[in-house]
Amino acid sequence: GENVEQHPSTLSVQEGDSAVIKCTYSDSASNYFPWYKQELGKGPQLIIDIRSNVGEKKDQRIAVTLNKTAKHFSLHITETQPEDSAVYFCAASIQSNFGNEKLTFGTGTRLTIIP
Amino acid sequence: NAGVTQTPKFQVLKTGQSMTLQCAQDMNHEYMSWYRQDPGMGLRLIHYSVGAGITDQGEVPNGYNVSRSTTEDFPLRLLSAAPSQTSVYFCASSFEGTGTYTEAFFGQGTRLTVV
Numbered sequence: 485g486e487n488v489e490q491h492p493s494t495l496s497v498q499e500g501d502s503a504v505i506k507c508t509y510s511d512s513a514s515n516y517f518p519w520y521k522q523e524l525g526k527g528p529q530l531i532i533d534i535r536s537n538v539g540e541k542k543d544q545r546i547a548v549t550l551n552k553t554a555k556h557f558s559l560h561i562t563e564t565q566p567e568d569s570a571v572y573f574c575a576a577s578i579q580s581n582f583g584n585e586k587l588t589f590g591t592g593t594r595l596t597i598i599p
Numbered sequence: 600n601a602g603v604t605q606t607p608k609f610q611v612l613k614t615g616q617s618m619t620l621q622c623a624q625d626m627n628h629e630y631m632s633w634y635r636q637d638p639g640m641g642l643r644l645i646h647y648s649v650g651a652g653i654t655d656q657g658e659v660p661n662g663y664n665v666s667r668s669t670t671e672d673f674p675l676r677l678l679s680a681a682p683s684q685t686s687v688y689f690c691a692s693s694f695e696g697t698g699t700y701t702e703a704f705f706g707q708g709t710r711l712t713v714v
């Protein structure tokens with residue numbers, strides 16, 4: 485089955501600096517790669533996703549890049565703000581006609597923004 | 600719009616007791632799933648369902664049972680609780696019944712402690 489590795493497990497950055505979280509996956513058939521943000525006491529919430537037919541996607545301060553050949557994808561957060569502090573999870577799946585089937589998650593990155 | 604609703608939010612069980620974690624969604628999503636979240640291990644898929652009457656096992660199904668009698672509800676049953684089942688449980692749903700891909704929406708979680 486799919487295996488997703490995520491690094492680093494913890495990350496502290498000064499407010500205003502950039503943060504990068506990296507993930508690798510094992511199943512070359514995976515075609516959907518979402519990133520989730522989890523705030524304390526809440527469920528994960530999608531912040532950005534990318535499908536295997538594109539190499540990069542951007543949404544304001546957040547961007548995701550995908551390298552299918554190397555089987556890795558990364559989350560980039562620029563101009564970090566205190567509200568970016570949370571746990572971030574990457575995931576991979578083979579999206580079929582039934583939707584987000586069998587998401588396999590990384591182990592999470594605890595991001596702390598230092599004011 | 601309530602989204603995905605999980606009950607209860609907190610539960611303490613004694614070893615050997617059984618209980619049902621409730622999950623309901625009001626978005627007409629066909630796909631529903633249960634994950635458990637443990638420190639350092641990300642979210643792991645327990646069981647999932649692609650529609651009413653159809654369920655299948657995920658990565659860690661042992662000790663859990665599910666059924667899907669309606670599109671809206673997907674309860675998770677612990678047959679005989681064990682301390683190893685102490686975890687935070689998340690229900691998620693995605694994919695509208697009209698055939699439209701959606702992101703996976705997560706509930707707020709149920710924190711279960713087995714003593």
